[in-house]
Amino acid sequence: MTLTLGMPSTRPSGQHHGDLRNALLAAALDLVAERGAQGFTLAETSRRAGVSVAAPYKHFADKDALLAELARLGYEQQHTRFAAAMAGSDDPAEQLAAFAAAYVQFASDSRALFEITFAGGLDKAAYPDLALAGDRVLALLREPAARLAPDPDEALDLVLAVGATAHGFAAFLAEGVFGDPTSSLESAKRRARAAALRLVVSDA
Amino acid sequence: MTLTLGMPSTRPSGQHHGDLRNALLAAALDLVAERGAQGFTLAETSRRAGVSVAAPYKHFADKDALLAELARLGYEQQHTRFAAAMAGSDDPAEQLAAFAAAYVQFASDSRALFEITFAGGLDKAAYPDLALAGDRVLALLREPAARLAPDPDEALDLVLAVGATAHGFAAFLAEGVFGDPTSSLESAKRRARAAALRLVVSDA
Protein backbone atom coordinates (compact mmCIF):
# COMPACT_ATOMS: atom_id res chain seq x y z
CA MET A 1 0.00 0.00 0.00
CA THR A 2 2.43 2.68 1.27
CA LEU A 3 0.05 5.61 0.98
CA THR A 4 1.46 9.07 0.71
CA LEU A 5 0.66 10.75 3.95
CA GLY A 6 2.45 13.99 3.39
CA MET A 7 5.34 15.16 1.27
CA PRO A 8 8.51 13.13 1.87
CA SER A 9 10.48 16.32 1.43
CA THR A 10 13.61 14.94 -0.28
CA ARG A 11 15.43 13.86 2.91
CA PRO A 12 16.92 17.14 4.08
CA SER A 13 18.67 16.26 7.33
CA GLY A 14 19.57 13.52 9.80
CA GLN A 15 21.69 10.48 9.19
CA HIS A 16 19.65 7.75 7.67
CA HIS A 17 16.13 8.46 6.75
CA GLY A 18 15.56 12.09 6.15
CA ASP A 19 11.92 11.70 6.97
CA LEU A 20 11.56 8.98 9.54
CA ARG A 21 8.39 10.48 10.93
CA ASN A 22 6.44 9.91 7.74
CA ALA A 23 8.14 6.58 7.15
CA LEU A 24 6.92 5.43 10.54
CA LEU A 25 3.39 6.57 9.82
CA ALA A 26 3.37 4.72 6.52
CA ALA A 27 4.82 1.57 8.07
CA ALA A 28 2.25 1.69 10.86
CA LEU A 29 -0.53 2.02 8.32
CA ASP A 30 0.68 -1.02 6.44
CA LEU A 31 0.90 -2.94 9.68
CA VAL A 32 -2.67 -2.07 10.64
CA ALA A 33 -3.83 -3.03 7.15
CA GLU A 34 -2.31 -6.47 7.67
CA ARG A 35 -3.06 -7.24 11.29
CA GLY A 36 -5.82 -4.88 12.31
CA ALA A 37 -5.74 -2.00 14.73
CA GLN A 38 -5.06 -4.19 17.74
CA GLY A 39 -2.15 -5.85 15.98
CA PHE A 40 -0.30 -2.57 15.81
CA THR A 41 2.93 -2.39 17.79
CA LEU A 42 5.61 0.23 17.83
CA ALA A 43 8.36 -2.39 17.72
CA GLU A 44 7.12 -4.01 14.53
CA THR A 45 6.56 -0.59 13.00
CA SER A 46 10.18 0.28 13.73
CA ARG A 47 11.40 -2.92 12.11
CA ARG A 48 9.43 -2.21 8.96
CA ALA A 49 10.78 1.29 8.79
CA GLY A 50 14.29 -0.14 9.11
CA VAL A 51 15.20 1.59 12.35
CA SER A 52 15.72 0.56 15.94
CA VAL A 53 12.88 0.43 18.42
CA ALA A 54 14.26 3.50 20.16
CA ALA A 55 14.16 5.78 17.13
CA PRO A 56 10.40 6.49 17.09
CA TYR A 57 10.57 8.13 20.48
CA LYS A 58 12.33 11.09 18.96
CA HIS A 59 9.27 11.70 16.78
CA PHE A 60 6.35 10.55 18.93
CA ALA A 61 5.84 10.66 22.67
CA ASP A 62 4.67 7.06 22.79
CA LYS A 63 2.76 4.39 20.93
CA ASP A 64 -0.62 6.03 21.28
CA ALA A 65 0.67 9.36 20.03
CA LEU A 66 1.63 7.77 16.73
CA LEU A 67 -1.74 6.08 16.45
CA ALA A 68 -3.54 9.30 17.29
CA GLU A 69 -1.67 11.15 14.57
CA LEU A 70 -2.69 8.46 12.12
CA ALA A 71 -6.29 8.81 13.20
CA ARG A 72 -6.12 12.55 12.74
CA LEU A 73 -4.78 12.11 9.22
CA GLY A 74 -7.57 9.64 8.59
CA TYR A 75 -10.21 12.18 9.50
CA GLU A 76 -8.53 14.75 7.30
CA GLN A 77 -8.50 12.40 4.33
CA GLN A 78 -12.14 11.62 4.96
CA HIS A 79 -12.97 15.31 5.00
CA THR A 80 -11.19 15.92 1.73
CA ARG A 81 -12.75 12.99 -0.06
CA PHE A 82 -16.27 13.52 1.22
CA ALA A 83 -16.19 17.20 0.40
CA ALA A 84 -15.09 16.39 -3.13
CA ALA A 85 -17.83 13.79 -3.55
CA MET A 86 -20.48 16.18 -2.31
CA ALA A 87 -19.32 18.97 -4.60
CA GLY A 88 -20.68 17.05 -7.58
CA SER A 89 -24.19 18.34 -7.17
CA ASP A 90 -26.12 21.31 -5.87
CA ASP A 91 -29.08 19.28 -4.72
CA PRO A 92 -28.78 18.80 -0.94
CA ALA A 93 -30.44 15.39 -1.03
CA GLU A 94 -28.02 14.28 -3.70
CA GLN A 95 -25.13 15.61 -1.65
CA LEU A 96 -26.12 13.55 1.36
CA ALA A 97 -26.46 10.47 -0.80
CA ALA A 98 -23.03 11.13 -2.29
CA PHE A 99 -21.62 11.40 1.21
CA ALA A 100 -23.00 8.00 2.16
CA ALA A 101 -21.55 6.38 -0.93
CA ALA A 102 -18.18 8.06 -0.43
CA TYR A 103 -18.12 6.94 3.19
CA VAL A 104 -18.53 3.31 2.17
CA GLN A 105 -15.93 3.75 -0.54
CA PHE A 106 -13.42 5.14 1.94
CA ALA A 107 -13.99 2.28 4.36
CA SER A 108 -13.26 -0.08 1.50
CA ASP A 109 -10.13 1.31 -0.04
CA SER A 110 -8.61 2.90 3.06
CA ARG A 111 -9.63 0.17 5.39
CA ALA A 112 -6.74 0.67 7.78
CA LEU A 113 -7.39 4.36 8.24
CA PHE A 114 -11.09 3.71 8.62
CA GLU A 115 -10.41 1.11 11.28
CA ILE A 116 -8.06 3.40 13.18
CA THR A 117 -10.49 6.30 13.22
CA PHE A 118 -13.26 4.19 14.63
CA ALA A 119 -11.82 1.10 16.28
CA GLY A 120 -8.54 2.62 17.35
CA GLY A 121 -9.57 2.56 20.97
CA LEU A 122 -7.98 5.94 21.56
CA ASP A 123 -8.82 8.12 24.50
CA LYS A 124 -10.49 10.99 22.74
CA ALA A 125 -10.11 13.16 25.83
CA ALA A 126 -6.34 12.77 25.69
CA TYR A 127 -6.24 13.85 22.05
CA PRO A 128 -8.62 16.81 21.62
CA ASP A 129 -7.56 17.31 18.01
CA LEU A 130 -9.07 13.95 17.26
CA ALA A 131 -12.61 14.63 18.39
CA LEU A 132 -12.32 17.93 16.59
CA ALA A 133 -11.28 16.36 13.31
CA GLY A 134 -14.07 13.83 13.64
CA ASP A 135 -16.64 16.52 14.29
CA ARG A 136 -15.40 18.36 11.24
CA VAL A 137 -16.28 15.36 9.08
CA LEU A 138 -19.77 15.13 10.49
CA ALA A 139 -20.15 18.87 10.05
CA LEU A 140 -19.96 18.40 6.29
CA LEU A 141 -23.53 17.17 6.50
CA ARG A 142 -24.89 20.19 8.31
CA GLU A 143 -25.27 22.51 5.39
CA PRO A 144 -27.26 20.24 3.07
CA ALA A 145 -29.28 19.04 6.05
CA ALA A 146 -30.16 22.61 6.96
CA ARG A 147 -31.30 23.28 3.42
CA LEU A 148 -33.59 20.26 3.57
CA ALA A 149 -34.99 20.91 7.03
CA PRO A 150 -35.51 24.46 8.23
CA ASP A 151 -36.03 23.33 11.80
CA PRO A 152 -32.63 22.87 13.52
CA ASP A 153 -33.76 19.77 15.40
CA GLU A 154 -34.93 18.11 12.22
CA ALA A 155 -31.70 19.07 10.51
CA LEU A 156 -29.72 17.42 13.29
CA ASP A 157 -31.89 14.34 12.91
CA LEU A 158 -30.92 14.19 9.26
CA VAL A 159 -27.22 14.63 9.94
CA LEU A 160 -27.16 11.84 12.47
CA ALA A 161 -29.40 9.50 10.50
CA VAL A 162 -27.36 9.81 7.32
CA GLY A 163 -24.12 9.55 9.25
CA ALA A 164 -25.24 6.51 11.22
CA THR A 165 -26.56 4.75 8.14
CA ALA A 166 -23.39 5.38 6.18
CA HIS A 167 -21.32 4.12 9.07
CA GLY A 168 -23.51 1.05 9.46
CA PHE A 169 -23.13 0.06 5.83
CA ALA A 170 -19.40 0.65 6.00
CA ALA A 171 -19.13 -1.51 9.11
CA PHE A 172 -21.22 -4.23 7.50
CA LEU A 173 -18.98 -4.18 4.47
CA ALA A 174 -15.84 -4.38 6.56
CA GLU A 175 -17.31 -7.21 8.62
CA GLY A 176 -18.15 -9.18 5.51
CA VAL A 177 -21.90 -9.19 5.99
CA PHE A 178 -22.34 -8.87 2.25
CA GLY A 179 -20.09 -11.80 1.42
CA ASP A 180 -17.50 -11.39 -1.30
CA PRO A 181 -15.66 -8.13 -0.54
CA THR A 182 -14.86 -7.08 -4.08
CA SER A 183 -18.21 -7.46 -5.75
CA SER A 184 -20.04 -6.27 -2.66
CA LEU A 185 -18.48 -2.82 -2.61
CA GLU A 186 -20.65 -1.53 -5.40
CA SER A 187 -23.81 -3.00 -3.97
CA ALA A 188 -22.99 -1.60 -0.55
CA LYS A 189 -22.46 1.84 -2.06
CA ARG A 190 -25.69 1.62 -4.00
CA ARG A 191 -27.61 0.57 -0.91
CA ALA A 192 -26.07 3.27 1.25
CA ARG A 193 -26.90 5.91 -1.31
CA ALA A 194 -30.47 4.66 -1.66
CA ALA A 195 -30.98 4.50 2.10
CA ALA A 196 -29.70 8.05 2.51
CA LEU A 197 -32.13 9.26 -0.13
CA ARG A 198 -35.00 7.48 1.56
CA LEU A 199 -34.08 9.06 4.88
CA VAL A 200 -34.12 12.45 3.24
CA VAL A 201 -36.96 12.52 0.76
CA SER A 202 -39.61 11.53 3.28
CA ASP A 203 -38.85 14.80 4.99
CA ALA A 204 -38.97 16.88 1.83
CA MET B 1 -21.82 -6.20 36.40
CA THR B 2 -21.45 -9.99 36.66
CA LEU B 3 -24.21 -10.89 34.25
CA THR B 4 -25.77 -14.28 34.50
CA LEU B 5 -24.64 -16.18 31.46
CA GLY B 6 -26.17 -19.54 32.22
CA MET B 7 -27.23 -21.37 35.31
CA PRO B 8 -24.42 -21.70 37.89
CA SER B 9 -25.76 -25.15 38.71
CA THR B 10 -25.04 -25.31 42.46
CA ARG B 11 -21.38 -26.44 42.17
CA PRO B 12 -21.74 -30.19 41.63
CA SER B 13 -18.18 -31.41 41.22
CA GLY B 14 -14.50 -30.45 41.13
CA GLN B 15 -12.33 -29.07 43.91
CA HIS B 16 -12.77 -25.34 44.11
CA HIS B 17 -15.20 -23.71 41.87
CA GLY B 18 -17.91 -26.03 40.82
CA ASP B 19 -18.50 -24.03 37.70
CA LEU B 20 -15.27 -22.49 36.62
CA ARG B 21 -16.33 -22.33 33.02
CA ASN B 22 -19.12 -19.86 33.70
CA ALA B 23 -17.03 -18.01 36.25
CA LEU B 24 -14.38 -17.47 33.57
CA LEU B 25 -16.93 -16.21 31.10
CA ALA B 26 -18.32 -13.77 33.64
CA ALA B 27 -14.86 -12.56 34.63
CA ALA B 28 -13.90 -12.09 30.99
CA LEU B 29 -17.03 -10.07 30.39
CA ASP B 30 -16.23 -7.78 33.31
CA LEU B 31 -12.73 -7.37 32.00
CA VAL B 32 -13.92 -6.39 28.55
CA ALA B 33 -16.38 -3.97 30.10
CA GLU B 34 -13.51 -2.27 31.88
CA ARG B 35 -10.71 -2.34 29.34
CA GLY B 36 -12.36 -2.98 26.00
CA ALA B 37 -12.15 -6.00 23.76
CA GLN B 38 -8.47 -5.53 23.04
CA GLY B 39 -7.71 -5.31 26.74
CA PHE B 40 -8.92 -8.85 27.27
CA THR B 41 -6.28 -11.34 28.40
CA LEU B 42 -6.64 -14.85 29.61
CA ALA B 43 -4.18 -14.26 32.44
CA GLU B 44 -6.13 -11.39 33.94
CA THR B 45 -9.36 -13.29 33.50
CA SER B 46 -7.87 -16.18 35.47
CA ARG B 47 -6.80 -13.85 38.26
CA ARG B 48 -10.28 -12.38 38.55
CA ALA B 49 -11.82 -15.83 38.68
CA GLY B 50 -9.40 -16.72 41.46
CA VAL B 51 -7.64 -19.53 39.64
CA SER B 52 -4.22 -20.11 38.14
CA VAL B 53 -3.45 -19.20 34.57
CA ALA B 54 -3.38 -22.88 33.63
CA ALA B 55 -6.90 -23.68 34.78
CA PRO B 56 -8.80 -22.16 31.83
CA TYR B 57 -7.19 -24.57 29.41
CA LYS B 58 -9.27 -27.39 30.83
CA HIS B 59 -12.40 -25.51 29.73
CA PHE B 60 -11.34 -23.67 26.59
CA ALA B 61 -8.89 -24.62 23.87
CA ASP B 62 -7.25 -21.22 23.95
CA LYS B 63 -7.84 -17.52 24.44
CA ASP B 64 -9.84 -17.06 21.26
CA ALA B 65 -12.11 -19.97 22.04
CA LEU B 66 -13.26 -18.27 25.21
CA LEU B 67 -13.85 -15.02 23.39
CA ALA B 68 -15.74 -16.81 20.63
CA GLU B 69 -18.01 -18.45 23.15
CA LEU B 70 -18.70 -15.06 24.67
CA ALA B 71 -19.53 -13.68 21.24
CA ARG B 72 -21.88 -16.57 20.59
CA LEU B 73 -23.68 -15.90 23.84
CA GLY B 74 -23.87 -12.25 22.87
CA TYR B 75 -25.65 -13.03 19.64
CA GLU B 76 -28.03 -15.31 21.48
CA GLN B 77 -28.88 -12.61 23.98
CA GLN B 78 -29.42 -10.19 21.14
CA HIS B 79 -31.76 -12.62 19.44
CA THR B 80 -33.81 -13.10 22.58
CA ARG B 81 -34.10 -9.43 23.35
CA PHE B 82 -34.82 -8.29 19.82
CA ALA B 83 -37.43 -10.95 19.29
CA ALA B 84 -39.16 -9.89 22.50
CA ALA B 85 -39.10 -6.23 21.49
CA MET B 86 -40.53 -7.00 18.06
CA ALA B 87 -43.31 -9.13 19.51
CA GLY B 88 -44.96 -6.02 20.90
CA SER B 89 -46.74 -5.21 17.66
CA ASP B 90 -48.18 -6.84 14.58
CA ASP B 91 -47.36 -3.97 12.28
CA PRO B 92 -44.19 -4.88 10.35
CA ALA B 93 -43.01 -1.26 10.17
CA GLU B 94 -43.44 -0.95 13.90
CA GLN B 95 -41.53 -4.20 14.41
CA LEU B 96 -38.55 -2.93 12.45
CA ALA B 97 -38.59 0.31 14.42
CA ALA B 98 -38.72 -1.67 17.66
CA PHE B 99 -35.72 -3.69 16.49
CA ALA B 100 -33.69 -0.56 15.87
CA ALA B 101 -34.50 0.82 19.32
CA ALA B 102 -33.74 -2.50 21.01
CA TYR B 103 -30.43 -2.71 19.17
CA VAL B 104 -29.35 0.65 20.54
CA GLN B 105 -30.57 -0.33 23.98
CA PHE B 106 -28.54 -3.53 23.91
CA ALA B 107 -25.39 -1.71 22.85
CA SER B 108 -25.90 0.58 25.82
CA ASP B 109 -26.57 -1.78 28.68
CA SER B 110 -24.58 -4.77 27.43
CA ARG B 111 -21.74 -2.77 26.05
CA ALA B 112 -19.13 -5.47 26.53
CA LEU B 113 -21.12 -8.13 24.71
CA PHE B 114 -21.92 -5.68 21.95
CA GLU B 115 -18.26 -4.83 21.56
CA ILE B 116 -17.22 -8.47 21.46
CA THR B 117 -19.76 -9.40 18.84
CA PHE B 118 -18.62 -6.65 16.55
CA ALA B 119 -15.11 -5.56 17.46
CA GLY B 120 -13.91 -8.88 18.81
CA GLY B 121 -11.62 -9.35 15.86
CA LEU B 122 -12.46 -13.04 15.68
CA ASP B 123 -11.86 -15.16 12.64
CA LYS B 124 -15.41 -15.96 11.68
CA ALA B 125 -14.21 -18.78 9.46
CA ALA B 126 -12.61 -20.49 12.45
CA TYR B 127 -15.85 -20.31 14.43
CA PRO B 128 -18.72 -21.17 12.10
CA ASP B 129 -21.24 -21.08 14.94
CA LEU B 130 -20.50 -17.41 15.25
CA ALA B 131 -21.43 -16.33 11.76
CA LEU B 132 -24.48 -18.51 12.11
CA ALA B 133 -25.60 -16.86 15.33
CA GLY B 134 -25.01 -13.46 13.78
CA ASP B 135 -27.02 -14.32 10.71
CA ARG B 136 -29.81 -15.52 12.94
CA VAL B 137 -30.07 -12.06 14.49
CA LEU B 138 -30.24 -10.37 11.12
CA ALA B 139 -32.80 -12.95 10.02
CA LEU B 140 -35.22 -11.55 12.56
CA LEU B 141 -35.76 -8.69 10.16
CA ARG B 142 -36.62 -10.82 7.18
CA GLU B 143 -40.22 -11.57 8.00
CA PRO B 144 -41.44 -8.02 8.61
CA ALA B 145 -39.35 -6.85 5.64
CA ALA B 146 -41.00 -9.43 3.40
CA ARG B 147 -44.41 -8.25 4.52
CA LEU B 148 -43.54 -4.69 3.64
CA ALA B 149 -41.89 -5.44 0.31
CA PRO B 150 -43.17 -8.27 -1.84
CA ASP B 151 -40.11 -8.16 -4.06
CA PRO B 152 -37.27 -10.18 -2.45
CA ASP B 153 -34.63 -7.68 -3.53
CA GLU B 154 -36.52 -4.81 -1.99
CA ALA B 155 -37.03 -6.85 1.16
CA LEU B 156 -33.30 -7.46 1.40
CA ASP B 157 -32.74 -3.75 0.94
CA LEU B 158 -34.97 -3.11 3.91
CA VAL B 159 -33.25 -5.69 6.09
CA LEU B 160 -29.82 -4.27 5.41
CA ALA B 161 -30.87 -0.64 5.64
CA VAL B 162 -32.59 -1.07 8.99
CA GLY B 163 -29.74 -3.22 10.29
CA ALA B 164 -27.05 -0.80 9.15
CA THR B 165 -28.86 2.20 10.56
CA ALA B 166 -29.43 0.54 13.91
CA HIS B 167 -25.79 -0.46 14.05
CA GLY B 168 -24.67 3.02 13.10
CA PHE B 169 -26.64 4.67 15.88
CA ALA B 170 -25.39 2.08 18.36
CA ALA B 171 -21.80 2.72 17.30
CA PHE B 172 -22.29 6.48 17.52
CA LEU B 173 -23.70 6.09 21.01
CA ALA B 174 -20.81 3.88 22.10
CA GLU B 175 -18.30 6.30 20.60
CA GLY B 176 -19.83 9.21 22.44
CA VAL B 177 -20.93 11.15 19.38
CA PHE B 178 -24.04 12.24 21.25
CA GLY B 179 -22.15 13.54 24.26
CA ASP B 180 -23.37 12.56 27.72
CA PRO B 181 -23.89 8.79 27.65
CA THR B 182 -26.78 8.55 30.11
CA SER B 183 -29.11 11.20 28.75
CA SER B 184 -28.20 10.37 25.17
CA LEU B 185 -29.45 6.80 25.28
CA GLU B 186 -33.09 7.82 25.02
CA SER B 187 -32.44 10.30 22.25
CA ALA B 188 -30.37 7.74 20.35
CA LYS B 189 -33.17 5.19 20.65
CA ARG B 190 -35.75 7.72 19.53
CA ARG B 191 -33.65 8.70 16.54
CA ALA B 192 -32.93 5.10 15.57
CA ARG B 193 -36.60 4.25 15.75
CA ALA B 194 -37.57 7.30 13.70
CA ALA B 195 -34.91 6.60 11.07
CA ALA B 196 -36.06 3.01 10.72
CA LEU B 197 -39.62 4.16 10.18
CA ARG B 198 -38.52 6.65 7.56
CA LEU B 199 -36.56 3.94 5.75
CA VAL B 200 -39.67 1.80 5.72
CA VAL B 201 -42.63 4.04 5.11
CA SER B 202 -41.27 5.51 1.90
CA ASP B 203 -41.54 2.02 0.48
CA ALA B 204 -45.07 1.37 1.67
Place this chain on the structure above:
DNA sequence: GTCTATATGACGATAGAC
Protein backbone atom coordinates in the same frame (compact mmCIF):
# COMPACT_ATOMS: atom_id res chain seq x y z
C1' DG C 1 18.58 11.70 15.22
C1' DT C 2 19.86 7.20 15.48
C1' DC C 3 22.04 3.16 17.61
C1' DT C 4 23.12 -0.52 21.16
C1' DA C 5 21.96 -2.34 25.30
C1' DT C 6 19.07 -3.12 28.90
C1' DA C 7 15.45 -2.93 32.55
C1' DT C 8 10.95 -4.40 33.26
C1' DG C 9 7.03 -6.67 32.64
C1' DA C 10 3.25 -8.90 30.39
C1' DC C 11 1.18 -12.88 27.97
C1' DG C 12 0.15 -17.59 25.88
C1' DA C 13 0.81 -22.11 26.44
C1' DT C 14 2.65 -26.57 28.24
C1' DA C 15 4.55 -30.24 31.61
C1' DG C 16 3.98 -32.72 35.50
C1' DA C 17 2.47 -33.29 40.38
C1' DC C 18 -1.61 -34.05 43.17
Place this chain on the structure above:
DNA sequence: GTCTATCGTCATATAGAC
Protein backbone atom coordinates in the same frame (compact mmCIF):
# COMPACT_ATOMS: atom_id res chain seq x y z
C1' DG D 1 -9.81 -30.19 37.54
C1' DT D 2 -6.62 -27.43 39.56
C1' DC D 3 -1.92 -26.00 40.98
C1' DT D 4 3.10 -24.80 40.65
C1' DA D 5 6.67 -23.94 37.77
C1' DT D 6 8.57 -22.75 33.65
C1' DC D 7 9.73 -21.71 28.73
C1' DG D 8 9.66 -18.80 24.97
C1' DT D 9 8.28 -14.68 23.03
C1' DC D 10 7.28 -10.14 22.60
C1' DA D 11 6.30 -5.54 24.04
C1' DT D 12 7.16 -0.48 25.98
C1' DA D 13 10.27 2.53 27.40
C1' DT D 14 14.78 4.56 28.99
C1' DA D 15 20.01 5.45 29.33
C1' DG D 16 23.98 6.66 27.30
C1' DA D 17 27.27 6.50 23.35
C1' DC D 18 28.11 8.55 18.83
